Structures are given as structure tokens and as C-alpha cells.
Amino acid sequence: MRIPCPYCGSRDAHEFAYLGDATLTRPDPAAPDAAEAFHAYTYLRENPEGAHREYWYHANGCRRWLVVTRNTKTHEILGVEFARPSTDEVPA
Amino acid sequence: MSDLLAHVPHTRLVPEGHYGPAGTPGVSARQVLGLAAATLAAPRGKTAALIASFADAGLPLVDAPKAMSNGVLTAVGTGPGRWLITAEGMTGAALLAHLRAIAGPDAALTDQSDANIILEVSGAAARATLAKGIAVDLDPLAFAHGDAATTVVSHIGVTFWQSEEAPAYRFVVARSFAPAFLRWLTVSAAEFGFALTGTGRG
Numbered sequence: 128m129r130i131p132c133p134y135c136g137s138r139d140a141h142e143f144a145y146l147g148d149a150t151l152t153r154p155d156p157a158a159p160d161a162a163e164a165f166h167a168y169t170y171l172r173e174n175p176e177g178a179h180r181e182y183w184y185h186a187n188g189c190r191r192w193l194v195v196t197r198n199t200k201t202h203e204i205l206g207v208e209f210a211r212p213s214t215d216e217v218p219a
Numbered sequence: 220m221s222d223l224l225a226h227v228p229h230t231r232l233v234p235e236g237h238y239g240p241a242g243t244p245g246v247s248a249r250q251v252l253g254l255a256a257a258t259l260a261a262p263r264g265k266t267a268a269l270i271a272s273f274a275d276a277g278l279p280l281v282d283a284p285k286a287m288s289n290g291v292l293t294a295v296g297t298g299p300g301r302w303l304i305t306a307e308g309m310t311g312a313a314l315l316a317h318l319r320a321i322a323g324p325d326a327a328l329t330d331q332s333d334a335n336i337i338l339e340v341s342g343a344a345a346r347a348t349l350a351k352g353i354a355v356d357l358d359p360l361a362f363a364h365g366d367a368a369t370t371v372v373s374h375i376g377v378t379f380w381q382s383e384e385a386p387a388y389r390f391v392v393a394r395s396f397a398p399a400f401l402r403w404l405t406v407s408a409a410e411f412g413f414a415l416t417g418t419g420r421g
Contacts, residue, residue, distance in 0.1 A: 188370060189284075
């Protein structure tokens with residue numbers, strides 16, 4: 128599987144470290160159901176079929192976190208973006 | 220592999236010499252000595268301003284995996300807002316002072332002169348050799364003079380760029396990994412005849 132890094136271009140998946148689900152949001156620790164919410168946030172994962180947004184870290188390249196949208200059945204890459212959008216606007 | 224380098228300790232650079240079939244080498248490599256090196260990183264949100272400062276100073280930085288040179292300094296893009304800069308005929312301290320004067324107080328600058336070794340690989344069979352370990356397309360249509368990449372070769376992290384049309388490539392390898400990288404390069408290039416210089420006699 129190759130991942131089209133927005134900075135480096137097409138690279139083999141072995142250059143990347145996989146973190147997992149990029150759709151989760153850290154719960155509010157002050158909420159009354161915080162213990163339940165953190166249990167779900169930390170341990171519970173869906174196993175979706177088809178398109179899935181997930182974090183990949185380009186450890187052996189540009190060292191940026193990416194959000195990759197990948198089809199879990201075919202490994203087709205449907206989209207790649209930096210996890211933290213750059214605030215830099217660089218003229219072309 | 221083991222036969223060719225059986226006499227070379229794994230902890231030492233592969234000694235200079237000719238490896239593989241005699242005759243005109245298909246691949247040559249030399250250690251480039253006497254370069255200063257530094258990493259430059261823009262503060263968050265200030266990449267455009269940093270690029271403008273360097274353009275004013277005569278080094279056009281590009282925020283992409285490209286190598287840019289003004290004759291004295293060579294800057295290689297290693298990540299968004301980050302570059303590795305090498306300089307000829309300068310100490311690391313002098314390079315850092317020079318870059319600090321251009322970049323201003325907020326940019327992250329680190330002397331890397333002792334961190335890496337730099338190898339230049341060239342020759343008619345250079346591409347065929349590098350294709351054995353680099354999962355980046357080096358065909359001239361995809362990777363030309365001035366293109367750069369940070370990747371892995373034989374599990375060893377490298378930054379490299381095509382430094383000449385001919386082609387020639389410059390590799391930056393962490394110093395402690397350089398013996399392993401040179402072993403990979405030597406065994407990969409030996410079938411074409413491989414001339415290695417600048418690494419001492421072992």
C-alpha cells in the first residue's frame with residue numbers, strides 16, 4: 128500500500144506509523160459521564176467497512192501527522208490531508 | 220554480501236577501493252568532506268516570512284522536497300517549513316551565525332555539521348543501484364535535478380537529492396548509521412563495478 132503524502136508524494140506504507148481512528152474527539156473531563164466517555168474514547172473502536180478516517184504519522188519522511196481516508200476493504204486511499212492544517216500560506 | 224565485506228567490521232565505514240568487476244566503474248561514491256550543515260525550521264505561521272527573508276538574502280527557499288543552491292549554500296526541503304542547509308568552506312558556527320542573521324531570532328536553527336556524513340553517488344548505473352533500496356521513483360520523468368526526498372533505505376533514514384543532471388545524488392546519513400548504509404550501497408553497486416573514495420582505508 129502506498130500513501131500519497133501531501134508533502135513527500137507517493138510513499139510506501141512502511142514509512143508511516145499507524146495510530147488509528149481520526150474521528151474521535153477527546154471527551155470533556157468535567158462532564159458527569161466523563162468516566163464512561165473516556166472508557167469509550169480510549170478503548171472502544173468501530174470496525175467500519177469502507178471509507179475510514181485514520182491517523183498516520185510520516186515517521187520516515189516529513190514527520191507530519193496525516194489524516195488518511197482509506198477504504199478498509201480495498202485499501203484504496205480516498206483522501207490525505209495534514210492532521211493540523213498549516214496556517215502558512217506560501218505563494219506558489 | 221557476506222563474502223564481499225567479510226573483512227570489514229560492521230562498525231566501520233566501508234574502506235575506499237574498487238568493488239566488483241574490474242574496469243570502468245558503473246557507480247562511484249565519495250564522502251563529501253568539509254561541509255557545514257544546519258537544520259532550519261520556521262516558527263509556526265511564519266514560513267512565508269522566512270522564505271521572503273531568505274529570498275532577499277539570495278537563497279530562494281521552496282517549501283517542498285526540493286534542493287536549492289546559490290553556489291555557497293544548498294537548502295533541501297525535509298518537511299513543511301523545514302530545511303537542511305549545507306555549506307562549503309565554512310564552519311558550523313559560521314553557518315549558524317550566517318543563517319541566524321537572515322532568519323531572525325525566532326527560527327529554529329541547529330548545527331548538524333557533526334551529525335551526518337554526506338555521500339555523493341554518481342555513474343551510469345547509479346539509478347539501477349539506488350532502485351534496489353529506495354521506494355521512490357527515480358526515473359527522470361518523476362525525479363529530476365533539484366528534486367529531494369526524505370525516506371528509508373534498508374531501514375536507515377536518509378535525506379537525498381539529485382545534485383547533478385548526469386545524474387549524481389547526495390545522501391545525508393546519520394553518522395552512526397553510515398557504516399550500514401555504505402554496506403548496503405557497496406553490495407548493491409558491486410555488480411556494476413563500484414569505486415568508493417573518501418572513506419579512508421578502514
